[in-house]
Amino acid sequence: MxxxxxxxxxxxxxxxxxxxxxxxxxxxxxxxxxxxxxxxxxxxxxGCIPTKALLRSAEIYHYMRHAKDYGLSAEKVSYDPTAVVxxxxxxxxxxxxxxxxxxxxxxxxxxxxxxxxxxxxxxxxxxxxxxxxxxxxxxxxxxxxxxxxxxxxxxxxxPRVLPGLEQDGKLVWTYFEAMVAPKIPKSLLVVGSGAIGIEFASFFRTMGAEVTVVEVLPQILPVEDAEIAALARKQFEKQGIRIMTSTKVTKLDRKADSVVATIDAGDGKPVAAEFERVISAVGVxxxxxxxxxxxxxxxxxxxxxxxxxxxxxxxxxxxxxxxxxxxxxxxxxxxxxxxxxxxxxxxxxxxxxxxxLIPGCTYCHPQIASVGLTEAKAKAAGKDIRVGRFPFAGNGKAIALGEDQGLVKVIFDSKTGQLLGAHMIGAEVTELIQGYVVAMNLETTEQELMHTIFPHPTLSEMMKEAVLDAYGRALNM
The missing domain is CATH 3.50.50.60 (FAD/NAD(P)-binding domain)
Structure with a gap:
């Protein structure tokens, strides 16, 4: 027994x-x-793992389509959605x-x-x-x-279910259905712009869908630093993602193979728009x-x-x-x-x-990673702060990778030198953020970070440059 x-x-x-x-x-x-x-x-x-596998396929597809940017050629580039899943x-x-x-x-x-x-x-x-x-x-x-x-x-x-946005497995998806999509829809509405919503918006846009993101709050990626979120929005819109903030989806009319969404931007003039599929990503x-x-x-x-x-x-x-x-x-x-x-x-x-001290990562393109206080929250807490920034455009490795769009941002307590927060957008920042997490866990000051030798050429050099910038000492900008 x-x-x-x-x-x-x-x-x-x-x-x-x-x-x-x-x-x-x-x-x-x-x-x-x-x-x-x-x-x-x-x-x-x-969740975390299979979505990263999907996003990896999308990333490689993106590079194949932009092979010319690297002096390469790739003809008749395509994909098999079943094989990707x-x-x-x-x-x-x-x-x-x-x-x-x-x-x-x-x-x-x-x-x-x-x-x-x-x-x-x-x-x-x-x-x-x-x-x-x-x-x-x-x-x-x-x-x-x-x-x-x-x-x-x-x-x-x-997944959280909002009245009227209930998933049905065919027309309205949660991340479960989105992860095993039998085909890439021609048009997609993503309700919610947190990490889950943005990752799926990024994946499906890269794979060719026309994507619209609706967010009820004024800022996409609401938990992120406002400056980073604004840069992210600019990049997403450049990729062709339509983003609507301070906006609600008030109604979904389900047809045979599409959904008509009523979208209200709070201006008293709600509009109806038709999409092949809808992803509800309004939290868990x-x-x-x-x-x-x-x-x-x-x-x-x-x-x-x-x-x-x-x-x-x-x-x-x-x-x-x-x-x-x-x-x-x-x-x-x-x-x-x-x-x-x-x-x-x-x-x-x-x-x-x-x-x-818990880092957050979003695996869209470009990637986003952060830990600690945003600039707004540090100010709201009454902190006297120093803010440092360093752009990817000033980093040799980023330029060599063809990934020169991005930013590393750090926030220090000006009185103590304590690192209060770090926020990044750009290539591989989800792999970089742990350096700042370790620093914050060890209660590292700006002086110790300045005295640390970062290897060259690496993306990580931007982490030190951002610290230097907070104290007026940036070398490559």
Whole structure:
């Protein structure tokens, strides 16, 4: 008979859940993880990873179409949308299998099904999968009652649905349907200009769709620094993406193979426009339902579980990490939160989560990356600041790459030299931002960054030049 008693049970195997399980196993805790559909969760299967595979295909297609810019020639350039999607799904499958391997390697028991928390320390798992009901694979358990002193909820989030914008799988998509599009639509409306909306707008535009983005707020990419967002908008519009800010989609009329959207810019003159397909990218909401949390009195707020800096809820023995525990809803935040939660359970006294040090990345073209305070937020906090900027046009590597459009921006506290925020737009900035994250985590000052030798020729040199610029010392501008 299978053992049903554990030290830790984690509900959900996304980046937060599976990383927390591995850390628990490393620390000698007897660990189980409950999953109802895919090891690796949304990120590996329907989010971060497969979208990057799609965007990589779009990037290569873009370079092939612009081969002349590099002294090359490529004739009759085309693509197979089915093959593009198949590659993306193959990447996900490989990583999904990798998580399964990690569970076995770390001797973590996988329980297949949907969990509900009956009481602190006790869960019930139900499954509709007949394979698990009849003959569970080795090392995998199914329906039943399980006990653990510590229960970690890591159930992630799902697309937010607005009334009238409900997805139907054919005409109106969420990121699930957009990721496996059978063909590239001739025209596409993207509702919402956060990271998900902008990434899909960038992908489909590169692949040839006529794309319109509608954003209810005055700025696209609302969490980003206003200067970076303005540069992004300029680049997107140059690529042919139509962007409408301070605008709402108030109605969708679905026809046989198209959608007529009523678009209201607040001027009292709503207009109707027809699109082949619509992507609703208006955010996500935590998966807190059907877990038994209400009856236990677990505190929630705006669709997410309320936690402290260590993943603890208001009910002893019940924890939450990742998207279900609130923004920013990012995989790397979930992973770090999972490690903190487990180390706190083991009383290793980890540092609590510092949300000001969580970087954000958007993998559109051009890429966008940021960490810390925007210029507006630094001013609103009453900080006396110094701002430094360095353009890609002043960097030799960027020019050699043919990627001379972009900007690196840094914000310092003028009194202490503390780096308060960093914001970038341009080629490969998602790979550069970690340098500033490390600097902020180490409480590095402007002097230490100025004394650091950056290799030449690299894009990273712009990071130092931006710091120098904040203090009137830029060398190549």
């Amino acid at each position: 299978a053992d049903t008693h554990f030290d830790v049970i984690i509900i959900g195997s996304g980046p937060g859940g599976y990383v927390a399980a591995i850390r628990a196993a490393q620390l000698g805790l007897k660990t189980a993880i409950v999953e109802k559909q895919h090891l690796g969760g949304i990120c590996l299967n329907w 198949q590659r993306s799904r193959g990447v996900s499958k490989r990583l999904n299998e990798g998580v399964g391997f990690l569970m076995k390697k770390n001797k973590i028991t996988v329980i297949w099904g949907e969990a509900s928390v009956d009481a602190p320390g006790k869960i019930t798992v139900k499954t509709s999968d007949p394979r698990i009901k009849t003959e569970p694979p080795k090392g995998v358990l199914g329906e039943g009652s399980y006990q653990a002193k510590h229960i970690v909820v890591a159930t992630g989030a799902r 909401v935590g998966n807190i339902e059907n877990l038994g949390l209400e009856k236990l009195g677990v505190k929630t707020d705006r669709g997410c579980i309320v936690i402290d800096g260590y993943g603890r809820t208001n009910v002893p023995g019940i924890y939450a990490i990742g998207d279900v525990a609130g923004p920013p809803m990012l995989a790397h935040k979930a992973e770090h939160e999972g490690v903190i939660c487990i180390e706190a359970i083991k009383d290793l006294k980890p540092h609590p989560m510092d949300r000001s």
